[in-house]
Amino acid sequence: GENVEQHPSTLSVQEGDSAVIKCTYSDSASNYFPWYKQELGKGPQLIIDIRSNVGEKKDQRIAVTLNKTAKHFSLHITETQPEDSAVYFCAASKGSNYQLIWGAGTKLIIKP
């Protein structure tokens, strides 16, 4: 079945620097790739998503890139701020009738 691998498991960056989290997926039929952010004591929240017909998508300081050939996608956060500290999850899906397959999560730590 589909498998999503996420790296690194923990990422520590200096405030103001950029952070990159990478995911690879196994099922070439996957066509939807969301990223969720989970803050302490809360459920995950969608921050950005991309579909397979798009290579890159940006929303202010965050961006996601997708390489369908290599079957990997990445989350980029620029000018990191303390409020970016959280656990980030990537996921992949073949469509609305299919479950989301989740990565293991990345704990992002922003050092002041």
Add this chain to the structure above:
Amino acid sequence: KAGVTQTPRYLIKTRGQQVTLSCSPISGHRSVSWYQQTPGQGLQFLFEYFSETQRNKGNFPGRFSGRQFSNSRSEMNVSTLELGDSALYLCASSAGLAGGRSLNEQFFGPGTRLTVL
């Protein structure tokens, strides 16, 4: 719109007991998914219900079951609790409608923290 609500927020049970958790999705959402989250294990998918039917199922034993009512509210039940069932149980709702822009976005509730002693 009100968000996804889960009750209770905290629960303490002993081994062998059973437990029922409740989830009320966002109004109009027809899909409800359940996840188990433990430290270091990420989000483990339990099952998804869409219009009162189980549409997808994860790799959990039969002790874990769920159902969805006609108003889209969902419950999950765990029978014969084990120590390893201690976890945060998250519910997420989505529109789940084919062809919609936001059909895949899942909105999570705050979770129910279950402790099994």
